[in-house]
Amino acid sequence: MSITTGRLLDGWAEQGSPLLVDGRLVTGDRHFETIDPATEEVIGPAADATPGLLDAAIAAARRAFDDSGWAADLALRVHCLRQLRQALVRHGDELRALTIREAGAPRFLTYGAQLDAPVADLGWVADLAETYAWTRDLGRAEPMGIASDRYVLREPVGVVAAITPWNFPHQINLAKLGPALAAGNTVVLKPAPDTPWCAAALGRLAAEETDLPPGVVNVVTGRDHALGARLAADPRVDLVSFTGSTATGRAVMRGAAETLKRVFLELGGKSACVVLDDADLVRACGYAAFAAISHAGQGCALTTRLLVPRARHDEAVEITARTMARIGAGDPSDERTVCGPVISARQRDRVEAYLKLAVAEGGSFATGGRRPDRERGFWIEPTLITGLTNQARAAREEIFGPVLVVLPHDGDDDAVRIANDSPYGLSGAVHSGDPERARALARRLRTGTVSVNGGIWYGPDVPFGGYKQSGTGREMGVAGFEEYLETKSIAEGAG
Template sequence: MLGNASAVRGPSPLLLDGRLTAGSGGTFPTVDPATGETLGEAADATAADMDEAIAAARRAFDTSSWPADVPFRVRCLRQLREALRRHADELRELTIAEVGAPRFLTFGGQLDAPVNDLGWFADLAESYAWEHDLGRAEPMGVPSVRRVRREPVGVVGAITPWNFPHQINLAKLGPALAAGNTVVLKPAPDTPWCAAVLGELIAEETDIPPGVVNVVTSSDHRLGAQLAGDPRVDAVSFTGSTATGREVMATAARNLTKVFLELGGKSAFIVLDDADLRSACSYAAFAAATHAGQGCAITTRLLVPRERYDEAVQITARALTKIGVGDPRDDGTVCGPVISARQRARVEGYLELAVREGGSFACGGGRPAGRENGFWIEPTLVTGLTNDCRTAREEIFGPVLVILPHDGDDDAVRLANDSPYGLSGAVHGGDAERARAVARRLRTGTVSVNGGVWYAADVPFGGYKQSGIGREMGVAGFEEYLETKAIAESPS
């Protein structure tokens, strides 16, 4: 399947119990969002295929040496990293074609960074203190030697979205496998090839045993619910919308299955009154337009000092207009297409809502001229709204930035925190300590201060409030995939 994306062979297979197979449900198309043209086909799994995948993962966990053999797991993860590196050029073209990801992003979070992060999780597993000695004590007068062990949770159901497929697929697979779990991966139907290629490389270029990883592509969203609700699954890791996250949590609750969720965001970019306004607003424009705004942690509310609001609007609108849209295959493109006609319609619905709510567009507001094919939206700056408007409160997932005035640091913090979400944020100010003080008051899981980058393998990622439960990445993300066992024995 690997090769030039325009010549990819199809359909892509499922990975079930170590076998690359067409499955039992036929195929479904995957589409290039920049052109609207069908790229090829992917295996369309059925409920029976998902059942087989779960059974295989359960069997591999319960009967193989995988959960206990740390050196073997470490070696396999490094094999997978090297296999992905060997095919980086082909994977880059496939990702640009299927995801509509700008080329420059594939050298970061869309491909290279998550591939390299597998090595970090392998290193962590190799050095991790799997058992901790609490020493001797006499609880209730009984001499005892106590230990605390960390052990894999079991079978993990990983349900992933389409916007950063390699990052999110590997951010679940890497720590889950390093911790000794087996995995059933159910990717979004918009980007099946990115997951299917992962399955192919696991089967063909690593020693990962059958059943340890199963990749189930399908056009049927009900398979995600099947995975979340199966009693053979010990933990569910879901990334996606808050609305779907609620459904996953409710489904998993029937079996009291452990759940961790990385959900939506409407993150605030705060510009303090001592900041370089031009630099800060230009940075905010770049962030909001990157990958057509299709990132849960992208800052999509720009909070600027009220007395400089008009100036900030002009600077930001000029920056967004200059960014524009472009072919994701081009090196200089920042804002490519949105993923599908369905997503474009969703974004356009919010643009119509913004006008009904009393807003207007300082730039953008529709489809760009000359882009009749594919799924395009202009980078857009919405003015004239308040923080209680739906357009300013709800996640749009498009290149749409809402600019709002604030009346000082306390008001900026109030506005930023006045949101059902709490995933990310940014603060720009001339006085670094003042900016840090504002950042500490934000109720979010990640904050960038004056352009600092928090995204890295060793940094935990996740949100407060309706942005999720638990963390991915870092030691905290790794430990989401572990159980804790206390052992006490009588001293000899």
């Protein structure tokens, strides 16, 4: 599949994708290769930013916030967001092909959360900014006998460092960029080195097809993870919005602590799909199998623990294993594919290490557990692990591969106990023939999102984030928009 024939990516296979710094597209002197995880073919080079270029990007964002009218011009912000959305739609075919090749994303997901949905979400963010109550009147009061008219203003935070992973590059990049810009901030986006072209394409459209002023959006790609640490710690940055592993999130928080800047973290998960004894087992286990291995299990909010009634454990294992084996792993460009490759050889090795660990801990594979018979690419078969307890590392730690662990429970209270017995609290699912029973159990789960009987919680108006070590703050929805705002209270003497 060619992704270099359209204008957006024209010349990148030879010259490399650019950085966006202070309104200019620059390639710099260093490059690194981006790889198709399904074939191991080199897609092309990407600009490898130096610390000097990162410094220039931060300086540009600081200047654009402090010295331009961007932060105060709501009409311009809304106009630019709608321009960006239209540009992404115009280049949708190129972006879809790029996302399949660079991220290994199954084609069907690009019609949802991998591309089309987050592009459409920019329209919702623009509408929110237009209708948002930027000023709230608190009325008159007389503290200490002094008549005062009081009101509250919501204002942008300043310079935002957006540090993003590779698994859903467009969704996560736009979920940070859209609200941050709508709120009046300027942004330095540092994407993961596995998907630099997806971010660079966004930067090119911002530079060439919108009226965004120079420095408002900066995109800095690079293979050195230290760039993200430098960005988070820089005193010119006012807020860090990070999505990635919990371990890296801790490092980001430590780096930002020196300047006491605001930090928003969306981190890992080991979410539970709870099946109750009155559920339709075929439907519930089919849902669990599909959810756990979509995009090769590379989603922080995917349910990767399946909790089933002990009396129906063997039946649930049979149904789930059969479903996972039937789905299999396939070419991400095929519209029928659900589970594509993992992103890299490094990630495949990580998943395989967990599979070996699961066996050492007493587990076995009801299906999968190895690489499929393919000459090239980073592949793992959809895998169902049985025979573990919730204390096993494979049941407690985030694997980020097409791996589902099945655990028995002894009723609703026990299911809640097991589900909540986790360092994470990002998502979850409940299946029951009784909607009220399902809702009651969902309320007891210590997680940021819950699907009940197959409900889909994703949407631009739905706050997303987690409890415990799954992060701090929320992304998307009004709550996510307000992460990028400061609160200022003003009182005027009325005497």
